Amino acid sequence: MTKKTTIVLFSGDYDKAMAAYIIANGAAAYDHEVTIFHTFWGLNALRKEEKVQINKGFLEKLFSKMMPRGAERMGLSKMNFAGFGPKMIKHIIDKHHAMTLPQLIALAQEQNVNLVACTMTMDLLGLKEEELLDGIEYAGVAAYLAEAEDGHVNLFI
Template identity: 60%
Template sequence: MEAQKQTTMVVFSGDLDKAMASFIIATGAAAMGNRVTMFFTFWGLNILRKEQHVPVQKGFLEKMFERMMPRGPGKLGISKLNMGGMGRTMMKHIMKKKNVASLPELIQLAKELDVEMIACTMSMDVLGIKEEELADGLKFAGVATYLAEAEQSRVNLFI
């Protein structure tokens, strides 16, 4: 009996292009029968933020981080040639024209393929992000949970 194949990713980056790459790999691996776990930490949490403002109690620094960080997949910049958002707009436009799935579509597909998405609780604490500010259907856990999955996985990536 062969154990199920597993893939894990640490999604540290909150750049649109790296987020796209991580979800393309995750959904591809899930479609090929892998159990896939994505562990969102630091800036990667921004990929999962709800687009609308959620009223929660925050301290001063937490409010500053909230305002400075992009809220959800539609607001992410790209890691190169972003040029104040122009590069991002160009890339989105060209992807739509070429029928490449958008990031929200890839996230939806990942959910349908049962990709496990874990939000790093320590990073949430540091950046002042509350559970209700993040997308539905996530798990909330720390690095030990990620490592337990990673040890079972053949493919491990840090993105």
């Protein structure tokens, strides 16, 4: 029987998203069926780096502007130091030949990890499908629960 790993990625921090994707990639390598359900600030990891022109209301535009556009721009949960922390971490990742967050996300897509964006919080934060990476699935909390209730490893990150 295939084992299931289901992760809710709520956090918009670079380091927490790294942890989520490292676990997800590990589980996929062990033949788990893996789903990462991106909600709230975790949606930012799925944003395209380039700006996408979309008509939005005032608050939605404000949120889009203030939230990081894509994994590369996310900050650290600790020792962020106004953006210097992420630079340090990326430098060290490079030195140790480890993988950056965008590389971990690409690997997850290659390994067929299901990357799901929470449609309810997309609505709230004013994010549109055109702004997110290709190959993403769109679903709500019901779909998450259907996966999670049979999950062997369920995490909220």
